[in-house]
Amino acid sequence: MLGVPAPTPLVVAVDPPRVVHAFRPDRAFGMALDGHERGDTRRIYTRANIRAMASAGLRSASYRLRTELGVEAWHWNSAGHWSDARHHRGYWTSSWRTRRPIRVSYGYRLPRRGDTVDQAEDDGYSRLDDGRARTFWKSDPYLDPHFAHVARPQWVLVDLRRPRRVDAVRVRWGTPYATRFQVERFDGPSAIALAGHPPGRWRWFARARFTSRGGVQTLRVADRPQPVRFVRVLLTRSSHTAPRGSRDVRDRLGYAIRELGVGTLRGGRFHDLVRHAPSGARQTVTLASSTDPWHTARDRDPDYDQPGFSTVLASGLARGRGMLAPVSVLYGTPANAVAELRWLRAHRVALRGIELGEEPDGQLASPEDYGTLYAEFARALARADPRVALGGPSLQTAIPDWVAWPDAHGERSWTRRFVGELRRRGALRRLNFFSFEWYPFDDGCAAVGPQLARAPAMLAATLRRQRAEGVPARVPFEITELGYSAFAARAEVDLPGAVLDADAVGTLLAHGGDAAYVYGPEPDALIRELPHCDTWGNLTLWLSRSDRRIKHPTAALWAARLLSRTWTQPGDALHRLLAASVSPRAAVSAYAVRRPDGRLAVLLVNRDPRHAYAAAVRVGGAAAGPLETATLSRADYAWHPGGPGGYPRPDAPPVRAAVAGGTPVALPPLSVVVAVKRR
Known part of the structure; x- marks a missing residue:
């Protein structure tokens, strides 16, 4: 019978004189709160659930904006x-003077x-090809x-x-x-992803530049159809x-199109390749650079709600270092942001601050457009409260980097162009976090295993790249949503x-x-x-039934x-992060802090799902004294897949132990270990 392989020895070297960063835990560790399906705010924010959420110890909150x-x-x-109060339509500004609690908010x-x-x-659809002459797309004024x-x-x-033969646009x-416009084709594998x-x-196209006086235009863009x-x-x-x-100046600003077609011209007849239908599932996919935030009282989305500010504040979940609040930029107005x-x-x-918008890159907003809106909203907000x-832009995860269509100079970096736009507008000083x-x-x-092995290097490379692409050294980075994947998977739980x-x-x-x-x-x-x-999985600290009643904590909670x-x-209180290294090289990370009580604490992460390690902790070249450890590993958390009925067992708090001076710290496969120097 084969025995269990002996743990591989490692040395974790901590260099106390080298302080690489200082941080405050209440500010550095937070939770991201989001909107959910109709009625979920009431089901989530119960006394029992609030106690459970608060028990994670994450004492600041980032409010995410699903809308x-x-x-x-x-x-x-x-x-x-409403800007058109008589007809309950137009541009909306919420009231900041109301005394009634805001329990729920809506999109x-x-x-x-x-x-x-x-x-x-x-579950929406475009008005560019919905087949209805009375509706239209309009850009953001x-x-x-x-x-x-x-x-x-x-x-x-x-x-x-897929490539289709095209020589005309309607x-x-x-x-x-638009009195002037041009028609273009994309030369490359994808214009979206x-x-x-x-x-x-x-x-x-061979014939690309046009003028217009409105109405309906059918334009030949090539002498012969091309794919x-x-x-x-x-x-x-x-x-x-x-x-x-x-009577509203915004009605005459920007551009509006009722229907858009792409196809061929034969014998004076236009053959449209675009499917026109008031359904996202049945119409041809169209996208637009921006959208007019005009709407009516009838347009409320009945299926989803956001927790109201009063609900979040009453929960106490942001009681530590406060809340990072969002303002809607892509689909909002400066007046509504200032009122908030x-x-x-x-x-x-x-x-904590105000985050301007969310995921503009995911909406294919150009960095110049978002930068323009950021500058406008930032000036309005700064006038209300200097x-x-x-901060922003709250970009989606993109690996290896955030990119946009090349500009006239061939530049693709989303970050470089966004920072450049703020600089041109004199608004870079109002970027207080990225x-x-x-x-x-x-x-x-x-x-x-392979994913976790490269995870720290991926994040480190992303951070270095943003500095190289223009984010000023004075501007700190914030990860306003953190998780394993944007898609449900077992790894998350x-x-x-x-x-x-x-x-x-x-x-x-x-x-x-x-943070x-x-x-x-x-x-x-x-x-x-x-x-x-x-x-099956989900990004959650607490597994629950469909009614949000808790069943189990997940490993992420521990x-x-x-x-x-x-x-x-x-x-x-201020904590100082000290330089720490691991040798020989392995899928193990070490992060050492000098706590306010003077004690040294080392966070050790073993990303390897198969190999255990024995880490000799050395401080300033000498073996660390006696340590107290807390270990999260398979010994106390094991997942049992079973479709929607999957569960953890055991599901226990990290195991605590005393380690004698000079004795290596055990790092089981896939583990998070904290070793604290004893008093």
Whole structure:
């Protein structure tokens, strides 16, 4: 019978004089709170659930804005006013003067939407090809020179799904229309999923530049049909005309298109390849550079709600270092953002800062457009409160980097162009933190060992790259959503999720980051999202039934407690991160802190699912004295898959032990260990 292999010896060397960063746990460790299905706010925020969520020790909160992903306007307060009050429509501004508690808030679907797909529930549709002449897409008026003080071209895009023969385009204009525009084709593998693809670019058709006086235009763009998948209409000058009876200047700003077709001209007849239907599942996919946030009282999304500010504040989940609050930028107005800030200040909310928008790259917003909106909103917010910390852009995870279509100089870096736009507008000083989401592994069916082995290097490379691409050294990084994957997978509720969370927090702090917010403190049930394997999971600290009643803590909960209660001292006192190294090289990370009580604490993460290690901890060249350890491993947490009925057993707190001076610390496979020097 084969014995268990002996643990591989390692040396963890801590260099006390070398302080690489200083941080405060109440600020550095947080939770990301999100919107959910209708009625879930009431089911989630019960006394029992709030106690469970708070027990993670994550004492600040990042409020996530689901509406910004679903092409919806956010009524953060149901009390407020419409720009067209008589007809209950137009541009909404929530009231900051109301005294009634805000228990729940809602999103409103935008009837001038140009996107077939979105990043939330993906249950809307584009007005560019819905087959209805009375509806239309319209661009965001806040990107018009009237507000932006510079011309910001807008665009609409058609994805034919595969190369089709194209030589003509038909545009049924709305009001205002484009007086100058051009028609382009994409030369490259994908105009939508940009990360990881070789560079492509937009190129003119043989006949590309046109003028217009509105109405319906059928335009021949090539002498003969050519194979094309992606077609873009780039709008460069607006008529600035308004519908009859309009009294709002925003009605005449930007561009509007009622229907868009792409196809061929034969014998004077236009053959349209675009499927026109008021359904995202049946229409051809179209996307737009921006969307007018105009809407009506009838457009409320009945299926989802956001927890109201009063609900979050009453829970006490952001009682430590406060809340990072969002404002809607892509589908909002500066007036609504300012009113929100005034409400938060009037109610003496402890604010970590204001995050402007969410996932603009996922909506294919150009860095220049987002930078323009950021500058406009930041100026308005700073006028209302010059002390508030502002930041963004809350980018989606993109590996190896965030990219956009090449500009006129061939530049693809989303970050470089965003920072450049802020600099041109004199708004870079109002970027007080740089935020992004970190879900590094889309393939939840792949083996976790190779993924975890490269995880810290991936995050470290991303952080270094953002500095190289222009994020100023004074601007800290914040991971405003942290988890294993954006798709449900077993790793999220098993030990790999806990290992990744702990390692990501350590990596971020070691590279000067400010805060990481673990996504999913709310109790949630197991779901399946990946079709090519039978994996069930969710980003949650607490497994629950469908009614949000808790069944089990997950490994991520135990990891969060190790970070907030054992590695660091609870509270807001300053901790100093010391230089630490591991030799020989292995899938093990070490993060050492000098706590306010003077004790040394070392966070040790073994990412290897098969090999155990014995770590000799040396401090300043000498063996560490007696240690107290807390270990999360398979010995106390083991996942048993079973579809929606999967469960952990055992599911116990980390095991605590005393380690004599000079004795190596045991690092079981897939483990998170904290070793604290005894007094």
